Amino acid sequence: MSLTTRTVSDLLAAFRSSDPTPGGGSASALTGAIGASLLAMVAGIPKPRAATEEDLERLQAAGSRCAGLADRLTALVERDSEAYAMVMSAYRLPKATDEEKAARRVRIQEGLRAATDTPLDVMRACSDAIEQGAVVAEFGNRNASSDVQVGLELLGAGLRGARLNAEINLGSIKDAAYADHVRREIERLAAKCETGIAAARSYLA
Amino acid sequence: MSLTTRTVSDLLAAFRSSDPTPGGGSASALTGAIGASLLAMVAGIPKPRAATEEDLERLQAAGSRCAGLADRLTALVERDSEAYAMVMSAYRLPKATDEEKAARRVRIQEGLRAATDTPLDVMRACSDAIEQGAVVAEFGNRNASSDVQVGLELLGAGLRGARLNAEINLGSIKDAAYADHVRREIERLAAKCETGIAAARSYLA
Numbered sequence: 568m569s570l571t572t573r574t575v576s577d578l579l580a581a582f583r584s585s586d587p588t589p590g591g592g593s594a595s596a597l598t599g600a601i602g603a604s605l606l607a608m609v610a611g612i613p614k615p616r617a618a619t620e621e622d623l624e625r626l627q628a629a630g631s632r633c634a635g636l637a638d639r640l641t642a643l644v645e646r647d648s649e650a651y652a653m654v655m656s657a658y659r660l661p662k663a664t665d666e667e668k669a670a671r672r673v674r675i676q677e678g679l680r681a682a683t684d685t686p687l688d689v690m691r692a693c694s695d696a697i698e699q700g701a702v703v704a705e706f707g708n709r710n711a712s713s714d715v716q717v718g719l720e721l722l723g724a725g726l727r728g729a730r731l732n733a734e735i736n737l738g739s740i741k742d743a744a745y746a747d748h749v750r751r752e753i754e755r756l757a758a759k760c761e762t763g764i765a766a767a768r769s770y771l772a
Numbered sequence: 773m774s775l776t777t778r779t780v781s782d783l784l785a786a787f788r789s790s791d792p793t794p795g796g797g798s799a800s801a802l803t804g805a806i807g808a809s810l811l812a813m814v815a816g817i818p819k820p821r822a823a824t825e826e827d828l829e830r831l832q833a834a835g836s837r838c839a840g841l842a843d844r845l846t847a848l849v850e851r852d853s854e855a856y857a858m859v860m861s862a863y864r865l866p867k868a869t870d871e872e873k874a875a876r877r878v879r880i881q882e883g884l885r886a887a888t889d890t891p892l893d894v895m896r897a898c899s900d901a902i903e904q905g906a907v908v909a910e911f912g913n914r915n916a917s918s919d920v921q922v923g924l925e926l927l928g929a930g931l932r933g934a935r936l937n938a939e940i941n942l943g944s945i946k947d948a949a950y951a952d953h954v955r956r957e958i959e960r961l962a963a964k965c966e967t968g969i970a971a972a973r974s975y976l977a
Contacts, residue, residue: 570780571779571780571781571784572779572780572781573779573780574776574777574778574779574780575775575776575777575778575779575780575783575802575846575849576776576777576846578780579776579805579806579809579842579846580809582806582809582810582813583809583810583812583813583839583842584813584816585813585816585817585818587817590810590813590916590919590922591810591918591919591921591922591923592922594806594807594809594810594922594923594926595922595925595926597780597806598803598806598926598929600784601784601787601799601802601803602799604784604785604787604788604799605787605788605795605796605799607788608787608788608789608790608795611789611790612790612792613790634788637784637788641780641781641784644780711795713796713936713937713939713940714795714796716796716933716936717795717796717797717799717800717933717936717937718796718799720800720929720932720933720936721799721800721803721929721933723929724803724925724926724928724929727925728921728922728925728926731918731921731922731925732918732922734918735918
């Protein structure tokens, strides 16, 4: 059974158990999914601030995009745990002969890449939702502004949590070119998150 | 059916719908519950850093406390939506006569207090879990330090999200003494959160 078809109480119990998955990576994706869902909600509340047909269309498009990103983040809850399980099963491979050692090394590196790419995807989805958050903040119903702010808080926390997970796996990756590329992407997304949150908040102040 | 006995996908869909509940308050409580669950997980992982029997006992006590706080935050997911529903139903009460107006005013104020006390309880539970986070960071398994950091991120976001909800309801509360008391409590909890996160992080650096 996938993590997100469980009940909320069951999933929380799974986070709480000392089993290695689900862990911080899945928790970050889930938090992002909650944040994106709140922004989608606000975009759909009647009596938005959008005054023109064009602004209303922008608000509706932002809402649809946030709903899609919430779905994507929901899928990433599962995928992060799968990637981490790949890494752990690779570390358990036999290493008696040189062939076994070489094969194990390759599998470990493949697993680590999946366990880096997945939180990077979480960062991207959170960052995209934050960008839409500025549209929701500008044109959404004013009475829901605390929901927009909570959504931004959760997306920021999801993005920072995912970053921690990407960076910890990156530390064991041997491919320097890939690692450099990912580090630059992490910096870019973290900066975009800060700018996006500030832009969205400027409409709520 | 309570919110947390639904599947995760169902609850996310409920956040996303334009129905007013569940909203940012429940989302903040849920995020805190995820964060506290991660700290409880780390406290239970084998090979902790705790070297003495006494330190191990402190770690185990912190883990139990975080598990209890995760349960409390899970219950607050539901309670926040109930409190908000109370406010909304009070606003819909009849206001044709002076008696009706007076009764409606009382019910609105009761609802607003519940809708302020609940996020305040979320702030308290997040703040308590963050305090335990320092013990988990000091004595938990070193390989799980990113899970501790993600737990702290989510608890901080849950606390700030709850603060936004407490403050928005506080703005409509007429009882100045109660409002002053809550404002001071909010400041105290926010400050304790910052200090607690810094203390926990000092063990992870």
